[in-house]
Amino acid sequence: MGAEYTKKELLITVVARLLQGCGHIACGASSPIPGAAALLTRARSNGRTRVTVLGSEKNNFFTNGGVELFDIAGEGRLDAFFLGGGQIDGFANINLVGTGGTYPNNDVRWPGSFGSAYLYFVVPKVILFREEHTRRVFVPKVDFVSAPGVSEPGVYRPGGPKHLVTNLALFDFDPKRIRFTLVSVHPGHTVEEVLDNTGFDFDRPAMVPVTPAPDAQTLAELRGSIRPEIAETYPRFAETAFAA
Amino acid sequence: MSMSPTIMSLDALAALVPDGAKIAVPTDYSGIAMAATLALIRRGVRNLHLVSVPATGLQADLLIGAGCVAVMETAGVTLGEYGGAPRFNEALRKGQIKVLDATCPAIHAALQASEKGVPFATLRGILGSDLLLNRPDWAVIDNPFQQGDKIVALPAIRPDFALFHAPMADEAGNVWIGHRREQMTMAHASKAAIVTVEELRPGNFLDDPLLAPGTIPSIYVGGVAEARRGAAPIAMWGRYPIDDAFMRGYAEAARTEAGFSRMLDLLMEPQKAAAE
Numbered sequence: 001m002g003a004e005y006t007k008k009e010l011l012i013t014v015v016a017r018l019l020q021g022c023g024h025i026a027c028g029a030s031s032p033i034p035g036a037a038a039l040l041t042r043a044r045s046n047g048r049t050r051v052t053v054l055g056s057e058k059n060n061f062f063t064n065g066g067v068e069l070f071d072i073a074g075e076g077r078l079d080a081f082f083l084g085g086g087q088i089d090g091f092a093n094i095n096l097v098g099t100g101g102t103y104p105n106n107d108v109r110w111p112g113s114f115g116s117a118y119l120y121f122v123v124p125k126v127i128l129f130r131e132e133h134t135r136r137v138f139v140p141k142v143d144f145v146s147a148p149g150v151s152e153p154g155v156y157r158p159g160g161p162k163h164l165v166t167n168l169a170l171f172d173f174d175p176k177r178i179r180f181t182l183v184s185v186h187p188g189h190t191v192e193e194v195l196d197n198t199g200f201d202f203d204r205p206a207m208v209p210v211t212p213a214p215d216a217q218t219l220a221e222l223r224g225s226i227r228p229e230i231a232e233t234y235p236r237f238a239e240t241a242f243a244a
Numbered sequence: 245m246s247m248s249p250t251i252m253s254l255d256a257l258a259a260l261v262p263d264g265a266k267i268a269v270p271t272d273y274s275g276i277a278m279a280a281t282l283a284l285i286r287r288g289v290r291n292l293h294l295v296s297v298p299a300t301g302l303q304a305d306l307l308i309g310a311g312c313v314a315v316m317e318t319a320g321v322t323l324g325e326y327g328g329a330p331r332f333n334e335a336l337r338k339g340q341i342k343v344l345d346a347t348c349p350a351i352h353a354a355l356q357a358s359e360k361g362v363p364f365a366t367l368r369g370i371l372g373s374d375l376l377l378n379r380p381d382w383a384v385i386d387n388p389f390q391q392g393d394k395i396v397a398l399p400a401i402r403p404d405f406a407l408f409h410a411p412m413a414d415e416a417g418n419v420w421i422g423h424r425r426e427q428m429t430m431a432h433a434s435k436a437a438i439v440t441v442e443e444l445r446p447g448n449f450l451d452d453p454l455l456a457p458g459t460i461p462s463i464y465v466g467g468v469a470e471a472r473r474g475a476a477p478i479a480m481w482g483r484y485p486i487d488d489a490f491m492r493g494y495a496e497a498a499r500t501e502a503g504f505s506r507m508l509d510l511l512m513e514p515q516k517a518a519a520e
Contacts, residue, residue: 030325055273065425066271066298067356070349074368096320097345098336103378104343109333111322114299117347118369146347148372154392155371236325 005214007167008033008241009222010186011131013214014170016040018127018163019049022079026052026069028114032237034082034129036222036230043225056233070115073122076158080125083161086110087142088128090180090200092149092161092173094120095142103144113146120147123159128173133166135199150175169194170211171202179203184211219243248417250467257438257469258283261405264314266293268355268403268430272301272324275409275424276478277440279471282511285310293317295403297355297430298348302478302494305329306511308341309504317344317401319351326495331504345375350382350398352429357400359432370396405466406430406437409475411482413441416448417462420455424481428460436466440474442483477511 015037019025025038035053042049052069053059062068072078085094086108096116100107120126130137151157164171164180168189171180182204185191191208214222223242231238257280261267270276274297281303291314294304299320307313309331321332335341350367357365364383370376371384371394387393408427413419419439421427431437437460449455473480477487490510497503 063423063425065423065427065429066274067349067352067426067429070352074349097374101337103374104336104345105339107337109328109336111328112299112318112320112345113347113373113375114320115348117373117375118349118367121369121371145372145374147369151372154394156368156393156395 004243005219006241006243009214009219009243010211011165011167012036012040012222012226013218014165014186014211015127015129018125018165019080022049022125024050024052024072024078025080026054026073026078027082028054031082031129032230032234032241033131034127035233036226036241038080039226039229040218040221043221053233058232059229070118073119076122078123080127081119081123082127082129083116083120083147084128084130085137085142085146087137087139088130088164089139089142089149090202091178092128092164092180093142093145094128094147094149095144096146097144099143106143116147119159120161121151121155121157121159125162126160128161128164130164131167133168133194133197135197138197139199149173150178168197182208184209186211187213247415248462248468250417250462250465251413251415251444252467252469254279254283254440254469254471255287257440257467258287258289260436260438260467261289261407263289264291264293265289265404266295266402268295268297268401268406268434269300269303270297270408270424270426270430271299272478273481274426275421275480276303276475277407277409277438277471278303278476278478279474280407280409280438280440280469281306285312285508286512290314295351295401296321297426298346298351301329302491305331305498306508308332308335309498309501310508313341315342315344317346317351319346319348323491323495326491330495330498345378347375350396351401352426354398354401355429355433357398358402358434359429362400364397364399366395366397368395401433403430403434404436406434407439408437409440409442409471409480411441411480412443412445413439413468413470414445414447414449416450417465417468418449419460419462419465419468420449420458421460422458422482431460431464434464437464438467439465440469440471442470442472442474442480444468444470
């Protein structure tokens with residue numbers, strides 16, 4: 001079977017399926033795949049979906065400065081956002097600060113928590129997105145909680161993690177059981193590979209489906225209209241992410 | 245109309261900042277006063293408390309690498325697609341600077357408290373994070389209007405200076421920032437804004453109803469210096485892109501102290517030539 005689509009085209013398609021029906025989607029820094037997925041969702045929404053791509057001039061309607069993303073999220077006017085992490089654990093805690101040694105003098109320091117400690121609480125659909133699927137990323141317990149996956153009863157928390165998308169698979173997260181469930185494994189990969197590369201326990205059905213591949217119409221949209229749109233913010237990504 | 249006394253040279257602007265000052269700087273897309281930053285490094289400023297609004301990159305890495313920074317208060321320090329900030333990361337590993345890890349909206353909210361002159365702001369989220377555990381200056385309080393509702397209180401951040409780069413200033417010392425409203429908040433929240441601009445223009449922006457809403461009135465501005473390409477090698481919105489070759493070189497070279505010094509010298513050369 002020949003490679004009819006790139007891995008990045010598959011991931012864009014997977015994320016776009018999760019975004020269907022969202023009214024306002026925002027994507028943070030260094031998020032070309034979520035950005036392309038959001039733009040694809042908008043293209044299919046008959047004008048019902050708005051997209052904010054941070055770093056974009058064209059796809060950013062904010063006029064009140066850097067605070068507006070957080071204000072709009074706090075008001076409940078943002079439906080979906082993306083977070084990642086240097087480490088993510090089975091309770092959906094994320095670490096964007098560092099690992100090894102003792103905080104704040106970690107052996108490996110990452111940039112910092114950015115908006116995670118707030119947006120994880122107030123955005124109804126947070127999609128965890130991390131391409132690298134290894135045991136160094138998916139750990140039993142994060143070394144530093146930039147933002148917790150769940151909160152105690154009584155904490156104001158209309159939002160939180162709903163899904164996790166990686167290079168290997170798609171998971172759902174259940175905040176009541178505080179566990180991930182494997183939903184599907186991407187074409188060309190196996191459940192064993194996911195188990196071998198995940199450092200935490202998760203649930204899975206007896207038969208794990210294969211993630212549906214993008215259809216011809218989706219690929220045509222991605223390579224036609226979405227590619228130039230995402231190139232405005234991520235030119236290098238647009239050069240390599242899509243098949244000719 | 246005569247020129248405002250707040251309009252000065254780059255070196256005079258840098259001389260306004262004493263050792264130990266608390267300085268708010270914007271994020272890379274918003275207008276980085278890089279020429280003024282290099283002037284600060286050249287004059288050997290020490291023990292700065294940098295507050296990034298809300299994240300930072302090359303500017304903080306240069307100041308940290310040059311030994312100018314004691315405290316870094318930030319939601320993120322990174323060279324973006326060029327990788328981690330090498331001098332920041334190394335300084336933390338070696339315990340040479342203190343970091344106050346925050347989250348973006350906490351920095352915005354604490355500045356907004358300052359611009360209102362109130363002692364603290366409240367913000368949702370943060371509860372249960374290790375950020376909160378490591379910020380003894382943040383508090384968890386009860387919502388006085390709803391029993392059992394905990395919320396985080398953040399003390400107002402009152403910088404001595406907001407330091408940023410903008411497209412233009414007028415001869416009255418008003419600064420036009422367009423839609424870069426975080427610079428307005430930074431100016432309001434700080435004791436004084438010190439600003440470099442691509443160009444000085446005659447007249448008064450406040451007389452023009454199209455320019456006035458995007459203008460910081462001179463009452464907030466302590467100093468303005470013209471610095472063409474003053475954000476380079478960082479991009480300036482609507483004017484010039486990031487210097488890709490420099491950033492690639494820096495990300496690689498600044499992993500060592502010697503490499504960092506070489507890259508800093510490269511940035512300093514045009515300034516040295518201008519000063520001679």
